[in-house]
Amino acid sequence: MSAEAQNVNSMDKDDVLRVLEQYALEELEANLVTFYLDNVGVDYSRSEFLNNVTSLATDQDISKIVHILFGRTPESISLNSVLRVFELAVEEEEREINGVYYTPEKVINYILEQTIHGDDTVCDCACGAGAFLVQATTRLRQITEKSIKTIIRENVYGSDILENNVRETKIALSLLAAENGELVDNNDFNIIQADALRQDWNDAFPEIANDGGFDVIVGNPPYINIQTMDKKTKEHVLDQYDTVQSGNFNTYIPFIELGIELINEGGKVGYILPLNYFTTLTGEDLREYLQTGKYVSEIVDFGDTLLFDDALTYTAISIFSKSSKSSFDYIKVDSVDDLNNLPDRDFIDIKYSSIDSEKWRLLDEDEFGNIRKIESFRPLDEVSGIHTGIATLKDSVYIVDAVDLDSEYFTITYEGETYRIEKEITEELVKISTIEASSDLKHNAKRIIVPYKKQIQRTLAGDGKQVETTIIPEDELKEEFPGTYEYLEAARDELATREKGDGVDYEPWYKYGREQGLEYIGERLYTPTYSSGPKFLHHETEYSLFANGYAVFPKTVDIEILERILNSKVMDYYIRNTSKEIQGDFQCYQKNFIRKFSVPEFSSSEKDELISLSDQKEIDQYLIKKYGLSLEVSN
Template sequence: MALSHGSEQSRARVLDALAEFGLDRIEAGLARAYLDDLGVGVPANRFLADLVDSVAAADARLIARELLDRESPSLVDILRVFELSVPEADRELNGVYYTPGSIVEYIVAETVGQGDRVCDPACGGGAFLLEATDRLYRRTDRPVVDLLEAHVYGADLFANNVRQSKILLLLYALSRGEDPEHVEFNLVEADSLRLDWAETFPTVASGGFDAVVGNPPYVRIQHQSAPTKEYLLDTYETVESGNFNTYIPFVELAIQLVSTDGTVGYITPLNYFTTLTARDLRAFLQENAYVRKIVDFGELLLFEDANTYTAITFLDQHRKGQFQYVSVPDESAVDALADLEPITINYSSLDPEKWRLLDDPAYEAINTIESYRPLDRIADIHTGVATLKDEVYTLVAGEHTGEYYTIPFDGEEYRVERDLCRELVKIPAVSDPSALVDNRRRIICPYRTTNWEDPGEAKTRRVEHEVIPPDDLAATYPRAHEYLEAVRDVLATRENGVGAEYEPWYKYGRKQGIGFVGERLYTPTFSDGPQFVYHDSEAALFANGYAVFPREENGAVLDAVLNSGVMDYYMRKTSKDIRGDYQCYQKNFLRRFSVPTFTPEEREHLRSGCDKRVDAFLAEKYGLDIELP
C-alpha cells in the first residue's frame, strides 16, 4: 500500500475542521465518504454502520471537501487526518509523533513475511498495522478478516487511537470486498509497558510475535507519574537509572514480545547511540547481540512536528558477531532505503559508554586519535553559567560608566555596582579572538571567592565561590541589592516556580561556569567544524557553550590542535550530527580526544604554522593515514 502518497491536508486545516465539526463527525464523515466512493451503502459491519449512521451523505461530502478539497478521501488521507487530530498537549506530553509513509513501508517490508503475526505496541492511528495488513493480504490468499483476527495485534494508551485503527482496518477490508458483521480485533486500549501481554494475547505465551514494529512514544520520564516511573525502574533493566525516555523500555518490551525467529523494526531517536541515559540500553543490545541493522538518518529531520533526529533499528534474538549499518546521505535517499549499501559493524568494536558506528579504517583512525593524552586529563572542560533568567542578570556596558552600570527594569533605570559585574562571553557570538577585544557584555555576579587553587605552572586555576548573603550584599553593593530586590518576583518564576525556593533568591540556577579563571578555549555547543576561540582572562564568565581550560598543555598549542583537521575528522566520526552539517561539541564528545606530547620545537611550530602546515604535521604526529576534512 502506497502510504507515502496522497495527503495534502495541513494541521491548521484539521484543527479548523475539528472546531467546526468535532472529532466524532469527522471520523464518521470521512468513513462515509470513503464508503460512498466504494459504492457501499449501509455496511453490514455493525461498528462501521453505527459510525456512519450519525452523518448524512451530503454532510460527509462537505467534511471531506473542507479537509481535502475533494469528496473522495483515500485511506492515506483518512489516516493523516486522524494523526493530525491529536491535541497538541497530548502529542507533546505523550510523545506522539507520526511516521512518514515511506518509512512505515520500509520497516514493514523488512520485518513482515508471509503468514506472520504482527504487533505494534504503540499503534497510534494504525499506520503500521494498516501497512502490515496490506502486505500480508498481498502475500497470502487469506481473507482480510482472517488476518485481522489472527495476525494483527496492537495496543495504545488512547481510546481514540484504538478506535481509529479499527476504522481504518475495517475500511481496508471493505476495499477488498469484505464486509463482515463483526471482527474480533486484537487491539486494546492499554499502557503497553504495564500490560500483561501473555494474559491479554495468549499468542505471546505460545512463542511471541513474528514481527514487532512501530514508532514508540518519545516521553521523558519527568513527564510520567511517580508510580509509573517507579514501576518502569523496577521492571525494565534498560532503565535502571537516569532520566530516561520511554522509547527505551519499549525497545526492551519488543524483545520480550518477538519470537525466536522474529524481527523487531522500530524508528526511534538516534541519541540512544551516545547519551548517558541510554547506556543501559546500549549494554542490553550489545551484550545480547540483538541489533541486526541500523539505518541512521543523521541530520535529516523526518517528522514535520518534532525536532528529533532518528534511526531505524532492526533487532532479532539470534546471536551474531556483526550487524549492518546504513548512513542515509540526504533526503533523496529516504524513499529508496532498500537500495543503500550498508557497512559492517563488529560488536567487538562497540563500547556501551558510547557507540561509534564506523567501518574498520575509520574505527582504527579514531582509536589512534584517542591513544595519547585524553583532553579531559590535560584540561578541564566545563559548560558555562546558567542563570535561568539571563535578561535579569545581563547588561551592556556603556563607554563611560563610572562606578555603576545601568540596567532597565519595568520602566525604570537601576544602577548596579561595577565591581559586582564581570565580563560575559556569549560563545555563539564569538567567532574569533578579535570579537573579545571590545566585548561590552556584562553579568551581575552575586558571588565571592572563598579559596584559590595553587595552579603551579598552569595559567588556569580553580577557584571556589559562595553566593554573597543578602545582608552582606546590601552593605557592600546596595544598588545591586536594590535592583535584585526589585526583580525578586521575576526570578521566582525560574524552573516553573522552583525559583521561589532559591536561597537567596538571586543565586544562579547553575553556577558551574564560575569555577575557573585564566586562559581558556571557547567552543559553541553546535558547530560546523571546530571553532575554538582562545581567551586569557582572570574574570570573564561565559555562557551558551563550553570552555576548555588547559592544565598540562600550553593554551596556544591546544588552540592549534583543537582547531585542526584532526579534530574536525574526529568530531565528524564520533559526535552526533545536527541539521546543517553541524556536530555537537559537548564535553561528552570532546573528552576522549587526545593530544600527543610535543617537543619544544614542535610546540613552536604549532604556534606559528598555518592551518595546512599544522594539519599535515599533526596527521604525521598522530600516525594517521587518512584524508582530513
C-alpha cells in the same frame, strides 16, 4: 504526483484544528469515514462497528468538513489521507504527554519489508492511528493472499494507551477491508487499549504466548521523558526493565526491550527510533542490553535529516532479532528517498567486539583505526579542565549592557524604570554562541551581575586554577550595592518564575539558578555546544564568566599548541565520527564527546614548527602525520 499523494501532502494541522473547533472528534471521524466509504461504494450496513462510527454523519457536515480539509471537494480521498487527518487531530497536550508523531510512509514500508516475510503475526504496541498496522495488513495480503478480514483476525495485533487511537486504528483497518470489498466487525479486532509497558501480554493474547511470541513487532515507540510519566508507570518500568536501571530514561528505551521480549526466537522488531540511543548517557543500559544479547540486525541512520514535521528528533531505523550474530549492518543515508536504493549500497559490518556500551562508534575498519590512534595519547580531560558555563536560568535579569557604563555604574531599564548597577558587582560575560572569532572577544560589551564573593584563589591538583564562591548575604548586598539590590528587588517576581515557578526554593532569592561555572579562572579556549566544524576560540583573560558552551582550561599543554590541535582537521574528523549531528551539518562539542580526544607530546622543536605554521592546510597535514592517521587534507 498521484491524487493520493496530493491528498496527503495537502494535509494541514491548522485545517484539522479548524474542523475541531466546530465539531467533536467523533463527528469529524463520522463524516470523513462516511465520505470515504461512499466513494469506495461498499455497502457497510451489515457492519455494526462502521454503523456506529458513521452514525453522526450528515450530508451538510460531510461537505463542509471535506472542503475545510482539502480546500475543495475532491472526488475521492485515500485511506492514507484519512489516517493523516486522524494523526493531526491528536491534541497537542496528548502528543506531548504520550509522544505521538507521524511516521513517513516510506519508512513504514521499509521496516515492514525487513521484518514481514511470511504468514506472520504482527503487533504494534503503540499503534497510534494504525498506520503501521494498515500497511502490515496490505503486505500480509500480498504475501499470503489471505482475505483482509482473515489477516485482521489472525495476524494483526496492537495496543495504545489512548482510547481515540484504538478506535481510529479499528476504523483504519475497517476501511482497508471495505476498500477490498470486505467487512469487519468488533469481534474481528485484536486491538486493545492498554499501557504497553505495564500490560500483561500473555494474559491479553494467550494464543500468541502459546506460540512463543509474536513473529514481528513494529512501530514508532513514544518518546516520553521520565519526568512526564505518572508515578505508577515510572515505578513499574524501573522495577521491570533492565534497560533503564540508570533511573533516567525516555520511554522508547524500555519499548525496545519490550519488543525484543515479545517476539519468538525467529522473530524481528522494526522501529524508527531517536538515534541518540547510540550515544546518550541514559542509553548506556540499553546499549549494554543490546550488546550482551547481540540483538541488533540492522541500523539505517538518517543523520541530521529530520523525518518528523512536528518533532525535532533525529532518527534511525533499527531492526532487532534474537539471532545472536557477531555483527550487524549499518548505513548512514541522507534522506528517506535513499531507502529505495539501499539494496544497491554497501552496508558497514559492525562487529560487537568493536563497540563499547559507553558510546557506540559505528565505523568501518579504517575509521575505527584512525579513531583509536586519535585516542591513544593523553586524553583532553587530563591535560585540561573542560567546564560548562554559568546558568542563571534568567539571563534577561542578570545581564547588563556595558555601553551604558559611566565611571561607577551601568544603567539598566526594567519595566519602564531606570536603575543604577554598581560596576564592582559585575563581571564580563562571554556568550559563546554569539562569538564568531577570537578577535570579537576584544569588543565584547556584555557584563553580568554576580551576587557572589570570590575567595581564596588556589590551584587544584589536576584541574587548573579555581576560586571559591559564596553568595553575598542579603543585608550586605543591600548596604554595599544599593542600586543593584533595588533593581533585583524590582525583578524579584520574575526571578521566582525560574524552573517554571515549580516550588523551587532559591535561598537567597537572588542567587543563580545553577551555581556552576563561577569558580574557574585562567586562559581558556571556548567552544560552542554545536558547531559546523571545530571553533575553539582563545580568550587570554583570566576572569571572564561564560555561558552557552564549554571552556577548555589547559593544565599541562601550551594553549597555543592546544588551540591549533583542537581547530584542526584531526578534531573535525574525530567529532564527525564520534559525536552526534543535528540539521545544518552541526556536530556536538559537549564534554562527553571531546574528553577522550587525546593530545600527543611535542618536543621543543616540534612546538616551534607547529607554532610557525600559519596556513591551515599545512597545520592539518603536520598534525595528521603526528597522529599517524590515514587521512587526506582537502583544498
